[in-house]
Amino acid sequence: xxxxxxxxxxxxxxxxxxxxxxxxxxxxxxxxxxxxxxxxxxxxxxxxxxxxxxxxxxxxxxxxxxxxxxxxxxxxxxxxxxxxxxxxxxxxxxxxxxxx
Amino acid sequence: xxxxxxxxxxxxxxxxxxxxxxxxxxxxxxxxxxxxxxxxxxxxxxxxxxxxxxxxxxxxxxxxxxxxxxxxxxxxxxxxxxxxxxxxxxxxxxxxxxxxxxxxxxxxxxxxxxxxxxxxxxxxxxxxxx
Numbered sequence: 001x002x003x004x005x006x007x008x009x010x011x012x013x014x015x016x017x018x019x020x021x022x023x024x025x026x027x028x029x030x031x032x033x034x035x036x037x038x039x040x041x042x043x044x045x046x047x048x049x050x051x052x053x054x055x056x057x058x059x060x061x062x063x064x065x066x067x068x069x070x071x072x073x074x075x076x077x078x079x080x081x082x083x084x085x086x087x088x089x090x091x092x093x094x095x096x097x098x099x100x
Numbered sequence: 101x102x103x104x105x106x107x108x109x110x111x112x113x114x115x116x117x118x119x120x121x122x123x124x125x126x127x128x129x130x131x132x133x134x135x136x137x138x139x140x141x142x143x144x145x146x147x148x149x150x151x152x153x154x155x156x157x158x159x160x161x162x163x164x165x166x167x168x169x170x171x172x173x174x175x176x177x178x179x180x181x182x183x184x185x186x187x188x189x190x191x192x193x194x195x196x197x198x199x200x201x202x203x204x205x206x207x208x209x210x211x212x213x214x215x216x217x218x219x220x221x222x223x224x225x226x227x228x229x230x
Binding site: 018020 | 101102103104105106107110127128129130131132133137138139140141144149152153155182183185
């Protein structure tokens, strides 16, 4: 196992390199800042990046309330939905311009 | 299963198969597959990775200090392949023992220079008397 403490594999990228970067649509239009990466699948078959959470502002994350399974005080949920409707969007990975 | 990498994995504590702490998820390695899709390949642990992710002057300082403390070769973060993860939740639980992983340099340094000087810190009570 110790040999697996090696450098990053060739051709890899870190999630931290993507989060916080600007996101652009296929048409070159700026969508906002990448606030999070969405992956689907499971550990055995592979976790594949299928989308990103894009925020108009760097702090537009709102405590993870954009997740469908989010629970919490109803007032906070309602407030988060109103604010997120304007500031946070989920974009499919294939809708992004990957050139950058 | 849908996972938000930043919310559900980054900065979560990592526990080994026996529930012992390993560290935190300081960053996540992604790789482009043959079909061009990015997939999660490993969890990365270490102050150097965390400093790089933090960015700015503070992050650069932390990453630089961590890099100078590195003694093992090849240098780099502790890399835990994603297939060694058993489950994710409030913490990330591994399917393996932490003995199979490399110990973070900061913890090694703290143990050798700070913890060892604290009376009673040794696992062997007889060793503290001498």
